[in-house]
Amino acid sequence: MAEDRSNKKLFLFTSILSVILGCFYFLYIPVFTSRLSSNLEFVIVVTRHGSRAPLYFYSNDPYKDPEYWPEGSGGLTAKGKLQMYRRGQNLKQRYYSLFQGKYDQKTIYIRSTQSARTYMSAAVLLAGMFPPTKEELWHPDINWQPIPIWPDYLDKTMIVVNDTLCPRFTKEQEKYMPVIHNYFNEHRDLFDYVKNYSGLPDDNLIAFGKVYDSLSCEHSEDIPLPAWTKSVYPDKINNAGSFIQEALVTGFGNNTMNRLFAGPLLDDFNSWIVRKIRGAVTEKMLVHSGHDFTLRGLMSAFGIIGVQHVEPSASLMIEVHQSSVGHKVKVFYSNHSSMEEPLFMNMPKCPEPCRLEKFLEVLKKLKVDDWHKECNSLE
Template identity: 30%
Template sequence: MISISQWIFVIVYCKLLVHGAHNTYSEENGKLIFAHVLFRHGDRTPIDPYPNDPWGNKSFWPVGWGQLTNTDVVRLGKQQHFALGKWLRNRYLELISDKYSKDNVFIRSTDVDRTLMSAEADLAGLFPPNRDQTWNENIPWQPIPVHTMPEYLDELLAAKKSCPAYDYALKKYKKSEEFVNLNKRFQWLYDYLTLNSGRKIDSPTSVNNLYNVLFIEDVYNKTLPDWTRKVYPGGDMQWLAARSFATNTYTPKLARLKVGFLIKEIFQRFTNKSESLTNPKQSLWIYSAHDTTVANLLNALGLFELHLPPYTACVLLELRMKEVPMIQIFYKNTTNEPHALYIPNCGISCPLEKLYKIYKDIIPGDFEDECRLSILAMTYEDAEINASMDSK
């Protein structure tokens, strides 16, 4: 019998196939010369149990809050990424050698335990030691560098470096008629969840945070309270939890300031590589991050169908050389093979030059300049909003 979570994956998979094609990465689309890989971490414990949570004591869990899981009869957080690393090795045999070299691959992670550990587990599958790289016959593993930086300084991957212009744009969106009406529509759900969880629930994001706790507890066969049966696992709560992933990049400006700097770096690296195979010298660039990062990237590119990105969800952005540099984007959201995504106004294989034109509105300039909050701009934007509301 198919479980609810399996049905979710099937539905999402079928929806995405409408816009893409399965396994469309043959030589007819050009020679593969470079790939960016961005993935979500593996299975973890809840980050922040709710006040009335019967499973809210650490003694019920194998590791601390928000940590990558080890070995369990239900899920294997580390094993998931070890398996993904082996899969990536098979997919990118033509880009990397059978031995690890800093000249082949670069790995960056957000500065969070579960993403750092996921990257390390992934690399264990991607580059098992062989020949002269075996340093201990009893340990079939080798240390490989994973680069990171404190979240409060990271505008690229964690996207948590202070950006006043983004904070203002997000607050403005949350005051928009569309978002206000969304909250009104689900006020009954907010009230119900607040009453039963003991935590104030008043937005799609707070719904998702609670849904995520229930999902993990369900996965680990923890008996959920009776009150959850009215709202979990399907229905409005699930939809609103999925909708939360679109909030942070809902408008072009939000997308530009939240994930535009990452997209800009990816595109620039594609350009550099297409002009010179030695710049960068690596052929595979890996980012270890979160479900929000996966969703932000896909949504900014116009490729996100509402869903909850699962553990090890993986976005593959590949550069192929034909007459001109061509880009393909794939999404691997389960253990199945990835499927090509249809790039808006271009197709499943898009010239890099056209990609810049399609996404010009979300490719930012200098971080400090873009994130500076101008009082004059605030006044002008607020006047536009008021004029728009008065005309209705």
């Protein structure tokens, strides 16, 4: 039974890639930035991988033939590679003052979750961020240089899709199943419509997840969608996907879910920031290549609930600045690689101006001393 439940959740969670229109009022304040101040000391960049091939297809999907997806199930597409290359170019421009356009292994640390598409996304991002200078060029016909990408073991994205990894998290998720079922009942016309046209035998969460996964991936690739989708995609289906994802990844800001999901990663961020301020590390940037759940979970931990669809190549930037009154933290968000200037995100748990001391207090409250022990505690 547990295995069946795990498989069902895997169908659902991995399919819900995100939302173009959120179901909630956004708690961030959009402000376009014109330039970076010269007192930037350290930055953490968290990215979602680029556009990928679908993981699942619905029965009547006209693009389910493997010939449409040479990358294989869930593989990074050519467009996804271009998105991440542009993301790297954006980061190069924004943080030029930190690196002067030249790679130095002492100033940047890059890591990735255990997924081919996140490793590949990190590699292409770095190609856009650090094309070799004349001195770094090692082959006259190859405008690229190798840069190490290290494995990450702190990103807890998989606890959302596998209920054996953190039973306590799964127990918290189950509290929101009635809320999701009520949403289905309130939007019965939508789900009946999707069921009828998709060719799936059921209209449950698993079936909806299959439809949403394929439609969102195909739309991201600019593939023409079937005529029947025009009345429901993107708005209605995206709204449903947003609601479900927010419930099952963050519990709409559930503190226990935030701690178990984001706590280990944020504790590591805390360590990097503290060591940088003390002069114990030379790195000026940490890059973490992850997933849409990664970004959504982190923002929820900061008190930012109900964000819109986390697009492929979306990035969250946590900047530490010096000021006359001490260090301050600023968070910016760019939802797609074609977005030249990121949006400033006002964190409800650490409103602007967010003092570093206050920010570290927020992170401390999310720390999990023994993650495995707490995950297996169902009291």
